[in-house]
Amino acid sequence: MKHAPFIAVEGPIGAGKTTLATMLAGELQLPVIKEIVEENPFLDKFYQNMDDWSFQLEMFFLCNRYKQLEDTVNQYINKGKPVISDYHIYKNLIFGERTLKGTKREKYREIYHVLTDDLPKPDIILYIRADLDTLLARIAKRGRQFEEDIAPAYLQQLIEDYDAAMASLALTEPSTVIVTIDGNQVDFVENKEDFTRVASQLKELMK
Numbered sequence: 108m109k110h111a112p113f114i115a116v117e118g119p120i121g122a123g124k125t126t127l128a129t130m131l132a133g134e135l136q137l138p139v140i141k142e143i144v145e146e147n148p149f150l151d152k153f154y155q156n157m158d159d160w161s162f163q164l165e166m167f168f169l170c171n172r173y174k175q176l177e178d179t180v181n182q183y184i185n186k187g188k189p190v191i192s193d194y195h196i197y198k199n200l201i202f203g204e205r206t207l208k209g210t211k212r213e214k215y216r217e218i219y220h221v222l223t224d225d226l227p228k229p230d231i232i233l234y235i236r237a238d239l240d241t242l243l244a245r246i247a248k249r250g251r252q253f254e255e256d257i258a259p260a261y262l263q264q265l266i267e268d269y270d271a272a273m274a275s276l277a278l279t280e281p282s283t284v285i286v287t288i289d290g291n292q293v294d295f296v297e298n299k300e301d302f303t304r305v306a307s308q309l310k311e312l313m314k
């Protein structure tokens with residue numbers, strides 16, 4: 108790779124993004140950028156009533172990620188330093204297209220493009236795919252109260268949205284390397300060999 112890479116770990120809710128990004132940052136001595144979740148004032152309201160709260164929630168995520176991405180660009184990317192994050196800002200569009208309707212969706216889409224089109228995109232995406240049972244088990248294991256009532260149908264839609272989004276990114280951002288990890292089989296938490304394989308693959312890509 109010609110320059111220090113910007114790496115993003117992606118996948119649906121509970122796939123293991125934060126866990127893998129944190130482990131890789133430790134192994135490869137990289138700074139890690141993590142999503143702001145606990146301080147989000149709209150998430151629990153959103154899970155109780157998606158139609159009422161989706162616009163506020165999506166805008167909150169978008170503004171937070173925009174600020175984090177700006178800081179990441181200034182602190183690392185513009186200085187030629189590699190960095191790993193537990194999300195790609197494109198996930199705003201994945202969620203926004205799913206949760207918003209009508210004019211709010213159109214306005215949100217426009218704001219997303221105005222804010223992000225000229226910002227650097229990750230060079231490498233580690234995409235963790237996992238099926239519904241795996242995600243439900245990991246969300247339960249994580250034990251966040253506001254996620255207890257996530258509808259399986261919503262999660263299943265997100266699984267499909269993520270697959271479609273990664274296929275679309277492969278076409279629209281051909282220079283981005285997308286590595287798909289089978290999150291049902293590859294257990295980078297319990298199985299050291301599985302983690303070593305993922306870390307070695309990333310090290311090779313970074314050369």
Ligand SMILES: Nc1ncnc2c1ncn2[C@@H]1O[C@H](COP(=O)(O)OP(=O)(O)O)[C@@H](O)[C@H]1O
Nearest residue numbers: 120121122123124125126245248249294295296
């Ligand atoms: N490969 C894995 N095997 C078993 N548990 C995992 C695995 N990856 C993540 N977990 C656990 O699943 C939960 C969700 O992981 P997390 O990294 O928070 O997911 P995400 O950031 O994608 O939402 C956490 O409790 C984490 O410890």
Ligand SMILES: Nc1nc2c(ncn2[C@H]2C[C@H](O)[C@@H](COP(=O)(O)O)O2)c(=O)[nH]1
Nearest residue numbers: 119120121142144168198199202206254
């Ligand atoms: N509607 C949206 N929800 C989002 C978005 N980003 C994250 N989330 C939710 C999903 C989880 O409940 C929680 C943490 O996300 P993880 O994927 O890290 O588990 O926040 C979003 O853009 N829109």
